[in-house]
Amino acid sequence: MTDITAARLVVMFGKIAAAIEAEKDRLCALDGVIGDADHGIAMSLGFSAARDALAALDPAADPTTVFNTAAKSFLNAVGASSGPLYATALMRAGASAKGKAALTDADFVAAFQAMAKGIQDRGKAERGEKTMIDAWLPAADAAGECISAGGGLAASLEAAVSAAKAGAEATKGMVAAKGRAERLGERSLGHMDPGAASAVVVIEAIRDAVAN
Amino acid sequence: MTDITAARLVVMFGKIAAAIEAEKDRLCALDGVIGDADHGIAMSLGFSAARDALAALDPAADPTTVFNTAAKSFLNAVGASSGPLYATALMRAGASAKGKAALTDADFVAAFQAMAKGIQDRGKAERGEKTMIDAWLPAADAAGECISAGGGLAASLEAAVSAAKAGAEATKGMVAAKGRAERLGERSLGHMDPGAASAVVVIEAIRDAVAN
């Protein structure tokens, strides 16, 4: 497998934007049940802003610049909860790629893990609090374990997708302890967290764009 | 036939109130089409106020007092268009009954005609302008002709009911030129005027209460 270039990352952000756009209504509907019904809008605004900003990027840019440009445009387009969470995720990915002209498989998984860590640092959520963390952390762990075990990038991201899906599914059984749904208490039970659901969409798009 | 006493008139107002109450929703619905959907409410407020005020009346009251009490309570309970129109009608009936301890058949028809005249004087509507006048004037004329021709009270009021019904029906073919529906122009065509519809209900109740 060849290294992942900045150009490939730009393509990846295009795929994420398209995937989120396709799921926008479902994400709003999920947020309507336990939140304020705008999560699909926020994610779509954020990733299409990232895609548009990247389209204007100098073709000679490095991976860090791609991630940082995406982070900044996401943040300014969104606000909301998802803005700082994903912007921090992307800035951390940029930091982890610092100084690299292209990313090896291991570099990419490290960047992917940095994203999850960034979300956790920004939002201070723990596992089990019914947030996107419940998809992102298991996904990052699964990818990390797989690549360490010599599983390769494709297998690692496939493992990430499975873990994210399981994590998102598991949020149905959780009582929210962070974000807007927190005040719902027991009434949040039985519903999937929208941020966890969108994490699955994002991670799937990453896999589709990168692991082939 | 015996003369119509004040007590009989009090009963008559009770019957009108009951009849209007039963038709309240239909009258609101008619007013909803070409007006502001409250005609049933106004008529019901007015006649139940009249009924309640009459319930408190000195049993020795004369017909004029009955009509005037009804007029005053109707007016103060309603406002709207129907308030001054029916209040004036009832005051004119009171004036026409002035000095009489009880009403003969002819007196009653005269009072009935005075009501129609009162509505016209107050509202300045002509026939064909799609108002309650289009029921009241034909009814008053029909009753007047019948009693003059020796038809008796029952027949006269029966004639009034028929004429009112025909008049109300005819308002469907009229373009409104008075009241709220006036601004509708051609769009008022095809719909019965709510005030004409309620006039039929009132006149039927009068017939039921008096003509037996």
Next chain:
Amino acid sequence: MQTKKIINDGNKAVDEMLEGVLAAHPNHLFAVPGSPRSIVARNGPRPGKVGIVIGGGSGHEPTFLGYVGKGLADGCAVGNVFASPPPDPILECAKAVNGGAGVIFQYGNYAGDVMNFDMAAEMAAMDDIEVRTVLTTDDVATSVKAKRRGVAGNFFVFKASGAAADKMFSLDEVERIARKANDQTFTMGVALSPCSLPQTRKPNFEIGDDEMEIGMGIHGEPGVQRGKLRTADEIVDDMLDRIFAEMVPSRGDRVAVLVNSLGSTPLMELYIMNRRVQQRLADSGVGVHATWVGPYCTSLEMAGASVTLHRLDGELQEMLDRPCDCAMFRAG
């Protein structure tokens, strides 16, 4: 199914509302003793001042109640929902605000209001109170001015005459200014959804999911035309075309603007409309002296909005700028 309302008893809604109003605004308003539907300004009426009595049906709040106060109306007669008040509370208002200089009755041009206020005026005359009547007729949805309804634009007409009376102008002068203000006020509205009366709790008209009623009044009376719902800019353009046709603005004219919600249309939409109003006025060379945006004359919870232009000369501008202090409105 009944429409949803936070009320106790539909038949008591107006009286309970008034209790709530008086409790909220004791420094601004009181009811004439023995006449709870006659609401008077605490600091409005005074000897030698022309009294301004406004009124009409309830359900348009803050119209009419909210415009009673020093510098605006002195008293307000309160009818049932969408129904003129009867003559009695109007007469009690006239008596309460009479400062010996005469009283002006001002209200929207509706058959029911005209009959009831006219009866009250006759009764006031018997009490030696000179009453003049100035009907508001700002709704340009009707082509014949004399047949027009009074809608949101009565805000400007009341403001002008309230200011004139507050300046202790004579009855003739206050009447003249009120008429001029009315002549220079032009409103056009659209409705998107019905409201429902507290007594019936049924929608008071039907309208398709993608339709709007152009020229709707403030009681759910049908307007001049049903149309498909369009964009804010298209709606405003249509409104202004109709208003301009009546007003015939010249470059250099100055206006005050009111973008009014009929009830449930939120400020966001009103301000989006205002954006277009101001663009169009700028394009026509018409200057804007002041703008109000919000629920100023409503139809309970109806969705929809109106735009009013009030053309100013020096005198009307002075009236508009004069401070007033009402329970639900302040200026200056």
Next chain:
Amino acid sequence: MQTKKIINDGNKAVDEMLEGVLAAHPNHLFAVPGSPRSIVARNGPRPGKVGIVIGGGSGHEPTFLGYVGKGLADGCAVGNVFASPPPDPILECAKAVNGGAGVIFQYGNYAGDVMNFDMAAEMAAMDDIEVRTVLTTDDVATSVKAKRRGVAGNFFVFKASGAAADKMFSLDEVERIARKANDQTFTMGVALSPCSLPQTRKPNFEIGDDEMEIGMGIHGEPGVQRGKLRTADEIVDDMLDRIFAEMVPSRGDRVAVLVNSLGSTPLMELYIMNRRVQQRLADSGVGVHATWVGPYCTSLEMAGASVTLHRLDGELQEMLDRPCDCAMFRAG
């Protein structure tokens, strides 16, 4: 089927609204050059004065925009509908209102707002602007105060700190007063119908024809309980029971009252609610210093209402009574 709105393009609704706001209120408001989502008071910020920056998602108008003006907030960062603004416009507000005496960020306690305002505060610190944060947490629907949301009661909290800053109090003092005001502010709301976002134009939650949501926030987030719609008096009694449980009023306490519409609930219903609020307060021996009734903090066109009590001591009363002059709100 899409919900009905008078807009042009859902994605442009906030920016077009802001254009309309600035056009309507040029004497009160301007946007920071190059930062159209940062709105600043014309006569607010000045050297030596603590700057007050408020903000949050759009769709709550007149909150937050409407409370920017002399004597109240100095600036406001405007987010998308129901979404916190990003750090940039917040930072631009902080810079624009900074008079060298520090800046207070005040906004409702929501995860998204906290993260974005905190990022902006870090950035402001790099520009040597001292920022303090006071979250509003007036919604008693949640039992743990620190986890509470800020809802309509932020009106009183902003008013108190705005007045303190206007009196040129120090950053410490303004912060202390803001915290005290927040501690003494208690809100409870109910919602009867959903609103819809301009971008989706779909109802943002579902509710039965005879149901209400008790403890609903101002974004359509579910509340604490679904219940059958009850009478105004029953609803208010339930609200006040919950508020009193937190506030623990004593006879002789004095409060300010806010009866707020979430959007389409009309003044008539709010005043009917206020009637009961005032009865209950009188029964509890609690005096009322002032009452506001109307749409002060909305959720677009949602139907529903909230009641807020703001307990006053001498200092808070002085802050409340201090005049302020904003585009959509005036007092004193």
